[in-house]
Amino acid sequence: MDGVHDMGGMHGFGKVEAEKNEPVFHDEWERRVYALYRAISYAGV
Amino acid sequence: MAEKHEHTHDHSEHGSELSEMQLRVRALETVLTEKGYVDPAALDAIIEAYETKVGPHVGARVVAKAWSDPSFKQALLEDGTKAVLALGAINRVGDHLIAVENTPKLHNMIVCTLCSCYPWEVLGLPPVWYKSAPYRSRAVNDPRGVLADFGVTLPADTAIRVWDSTAETRFIVLPMRPATTEGWSEEKLASLVTRDSMIGTGFPKQPAEVA
Numbered sequence: 001m002d003g004v005h006d007m008g009g010m011h012g013f014g015k016v017e018a019e020k021n022e023p024v025f026h027d028e029w030e031r032r033v034y035a036l037y038r039a040i041s042y043a044g045v
Numbered sequence: 046m047a048e049k050h051e052h053t054h055d056h057s058e059h060g061s062e063l064s065e066m067q068l069r070v071r072a073l074e075t076v077l078t079e080k081g082y083v084d085p086a087a088l089d090a091i092i093e094a095y096e097t098k099v100g101p102h103v104g105a106r107v108v109a110k111a112w113s114d115p116s117f118k119q120a121l122l123e124d125g126t127k128a129v130l131a132l133g134a135i136n137r138v139g140d141h142l143i144a145v146e147n148t149p150k151l152h153n154m155i156v157c158t159l160c161s162c163y164p165w166e167v168l169g170l171p172p173v174w175y176k177s178a179p180y181r182s183r184a185v186n187d188p189r190g191v192l193a194d195f196g197v198t199l200p201a202d203t204a205i206r207v208w209d210s211t212a213e214t215r216f217i218v219l220p221m222r223p224a225t226t227e228g229w230s231e232e233k234l235a236s237l238v239t240r241d242s243m244i245g246t247g248f249p250k251q252p253a254e255v256a
Contacts, residue, residue, distance in 0.1 A: 008181065013177075016194040029069075039083040
């Protein structure tokens with residue numbers, strides 16, 4: 001695939017910033033959205 | 046009217062501390078629940094699974110077993126999907142899981158230059174940096190620079206191979222077993238295995254760090 005999503009080799013994005021002890025989810029709404037996404041995939045929506 | 050307008054925007058008087066995003070997500074969940082597509086209890090179970098059951102500790106078990114059991118290591122390198130399923134991994138995401146072995150001469154790193162493909166069944170959900178533009182863009186053309194961002198330096202004569210994941214094919218790095226761990230149990234070995242060592246942006250812990 002060659003398009004905007006293929007970022008391999010692009011320049012100018014700077015340093016990788018890794019968060020120490022990163023939680024699985026950062027906010028309560030992230031938990032709910034992720035679960036909704038998984039659940040509706042199972043439901044075939 | 047002016048008084049009413051002011052009142053409707055004073056959230057503290059309504060006791061509402063929800064952000065706009067929280068309100069939107071709550072509305073979405075309510076609609077999907079009312080239409081019968083999702084069950085809030087199932088959502089709770091999914092969240093719990095991803096916060097407690099699926100995560101790098103699963104991959105750490107796989108690595109520790111490969112370090113301890115030569116026949117499992119061979120099976121893992123031959124067919125990662127099959128070997129990991131045999132260990133009882135609870136969530137099969139990709140069609141193919143490929144384990145790539147680090148040696149003194151070869152260091153492996155995984156990336157998804159397109160988006161966020163990641164071996165969920167063994168590492169859980171990817172960290173934010175894995176999905177970020179800096180990692181995705183530079184992992185393939187400046188891997189040593191990316192490793193430096195993580196404080197990792199490899200010997201100059203160690204080659205680096207970067208594996209680009211897809212929706213069908215995911216990778217897990219089998220890091221080198223730290224020295225002076227002879228006779229360690231699988232459980233103790235697993236405590237040395239970090240998430241980043243299975244992505245290739247870090248090393249396992251040293252025995253002294255967990256002793």
